[in-house]
Amino acid sequence: MRSRSFRRSVLAVSVVLSAAACTTSTDGRPQPVPTVTAAGPAGDRIDVGTMHVTLPAGAKYTAHSQDGLLDGCITEGTVVCEARLLDLREATSDPNAPINLPSAKRPFGWYTGTDVPTCITAASPPGEAATATGSTLVESGFKPVGTKNAEYGRWQVSCEDATQNNEVRMWWLPTSKILVVEYGAFAGWDAKMDTLLTGATFT
Structure with a gap:
């Protein structure tokens, strides 16, 4: 149980501004429930490990989700996981x-997981994404x-579902x-x- 949930959290992972409530998993250890920063008109400041960044206006950040699939995700509009910001100190x-x-x-x-990578995009959030079949480094x-x-690095990723x-x-x-x-990269998100990231500060 621990290795599966831990692997999911490693895939993409982080820290919060508000206090996280906890539930208890079947192995008896406390597990964080979703902790999401509210979407503010001027953008919210979030902390990821020692890094501090300001989100785009209207964006939200999920530090921890109960199943680990959305850990570290930035959400905008209908896009569930546009990018992930992860603190990997504990994992590494x-x-x-x-x-x-x-x-x-x-x-x-x-991809930091040891299982099969998936193709997270605007139309295929974590948990619904197809298997990645190739990943070619282009930059x-x-x-x-x-x-x-x-x-x-920038990769061109091919997927089991070519769409x-x-x-x-x-x-x-x-x-x-x-x-x-950053998943499903294109000019606007880039x-x-x-x-x-240019505006990031560190402590």
Whole structure:
């Protein structure tokens, strides 16, 4: 039970501004219920590990969901998971955690799970996405996240359901252990994510 829910939380993962209520799982451990920041007209400031960012106006952030599928998701309008902002410090410190470290040097480097990657898009949120069948790196290097330099990659992802083929962008801060993944990337979201990350601050 722990490894399944832990793996889901690792896939995409984070921290909150409001206090999280808890339920109890079948193994007796407390589990967080969904903790979502409200959508504000000027954008809300959220904390992900040591990183602090301001959401686009009207966007919401789910730090933790009960099933782990929406952990770290940014939501806008009908899009359930436009991008994920994850604090992987706990996951990467556990030698038994089922995790692949993010890397722009491998085909599915944006995917930290050890199971089969899925094609999360605007039309296919986590839990409903088709299996990813390919992931081709088309751009890599470094991009700024606030005053830090993140390992950056962009992949063209092919899916079992070809209508879900899309691009994925990733920023990985290996020292801070913060991962940002943008799903179904296109010009509008790219610009928002670039603005959000350029304005990031750290403590």
